[in-house]
Amino acid sequence: MVVLSQPAALDHYSLIKTCKPTSAFTGIPVIDLRDPEAKTLIVKSCEEFGFFKLVNHGVPMEFIARLEAEAIRFFNLPQSEKDKAGPPDPFGYGSKRIGSNGDVGWIEYLLLNTNPQVTSLKTLNIFRQNSEIFRSSAVNDYITAVKRMAFEVLELLADGLKIEPRNVLSRLLRDEKSDSCFRLNHYPPCPELQALSGRTLIGFGEHTDPQIISVLRSNNTSGLQICLRDETWVSVPPDQTSFFINVGDALQVMTNGRLRSVRHRVLADSLRSRVSMIYFGGPPLSEKIRPLPSLVAEGEESLYKEFTWWEYKTSAYKSRLADYRLGLFEKT
Numbered sequence: 498m499v500v501l502s503q504p505a506a507l508d509h510y511s512l513i514k515t516c517k518p519t520s521a522f523t524g525i526p527v528i529d530l531r532d533p534e535a536k537t538l539i540v541k542s543c544e545e546f547g548f549f550k551l552v553n554h555g556v557p558m559e560f561i562a563r564l565e566a567e568a569i570r571f572f573n574l575p576q577s578e579k580d581k582a583g584p585p586d587p588f589g590y591g592s593k594r595i596g597s598n599g600d601v602g603w604i605e606y607l608l609l610n611t612n613p614q615v616t617s618l619k620t621l622n623i624f625r626q627n628s629e630i631f632r633s634s635a636v637n638d639y640i641t642a643v644k645r646m647a648f649e650v651l652e653l654l655a656d657g658l659k660i661e662p663r664n665v666l667s668r669l670l671r672d673e674k675s676d677s678c679f680r681l682n683h684y685p686p687c688p689e690l691q692a693l694s695g696r697t698l699i700g701f702g703e704h705t706d707p708q709i710i711s712v713l714r715s716n717n718t719s720g721l722q723i724c725l726r727d728e729t730w731v732s733v734p735p736d737q738t739s740f741f742i743n744v745g746d747a748l749q750v751m752t753n754g755r756l757r758s759v760r761h762r763v764l765a766d767s768l769r770s771r772v773s774m775i776y777f778g779g780p781p782l783s784e785k786i787r788p789l790p791s792l793v794a795e796g797e798e799s800l801y802k803e804f805t806w807w808e809y810k811t812s813a814y815k816s817r818l819a820d821y822r823l824g825l826f827e828k829t
């Protein structure tokens with residue numbers, strides 16, 4: 498038996514074997530938000546991949562650059578300063594631990610609520626004292642622009658699915674009680690990896706996002722991988738000027754499985770830092786999550802039991818990252 502050793506610094510992390518290097522996948526659908534065919538292409542990509550890249554998105558590059566600079570400034574603060582903004586319970590600064598059920602990754606992050614009225618004043622004050630990020634308008638400007646784009650994507654999706662009214666999905670994110678959140682991730686470089694041939698380090702373990710949709714943007718460092726229908730993992734070529742849209746579990750249910758939530762993960766890099774920012778658009782906590790009637794054909798049944806977003810979220814937060822969370826809500 499061959500016993501593989503790993504550097505002590507990586508003792509508590511997951512290293513996975515990569516049999517052959519996963520080359521950049523060239524098949525990621527690219528959708529131009531201004532394309533008259535966008536609605537049809539969005540449906541097709543969400544059915545096939547649960548994922549696509551969005552160009553001509555209308556989010557000013559200046560907002561993106563400003564927030565990225567603020568994020569880098571925050572992550573460069575001394576550890577003791579960053580820790581003052583933690584732990585992420587559920588909002589705040591976190592490092593290595595993801596969620597509260599034992600998952601770890603080569604990552605540090607900030608989790609924020611996108612509805613300030615629900616964020617506790619205590620958390621907000623700690624943030625404000627500790628980082629320019631929360632004193633400047635960078636986060637707000639960015640989130641406002643990204644939300645607007647997400648609403649448009651969901652409205653085009655409704656058009657493409659021929660469901661009415663066209664705001665049937667976007668209204669859930671537009672709602673002032675929408676339970677959405679925002680995440681800034683920093684995956685530091687891991688030089689020890691260079692000595693480990695054939696193995697790679699998990700930055701953020703495989704999972705699906707529980708919400709309706711997620712809108713991700715990263716710097717020019719690779720690392721993001723998605724799992725295709727045939728279970729193969731492929732690397733998503735980074736593109737710092739575009740956004741990547743993920744279908745979440747709630748949207749899978751609302752479309753009765755027609756669109757699928759995409760399993761994805763992030764691998765650490767030995768030399769380059771990866772910075773990503775993700776808006777997770779979720780419904781209000783009291784919202785009933787069930788297939789939209791017009792998407793359940795005659796004679797067909799809902800594949801899922803009915804549940805509220807609160808019930809799903811509570812159950813998701815008790816799960817491990819890689820768990821198949823929808824399993825508990827499927828009709829047997």
Ligand code: GA4
Nearest residue numbers: 595596597600680706707813814816817818
């Ligand atoms: C995945 C999507 C979002 O990043 C997140 C994550 C959350 C967390 O980091 O606390 C979870 C994860 C995410 C799903 C299962 C639970 C909860 C970690 C975890 C093990 C903020 C979210 O909403 O769900």
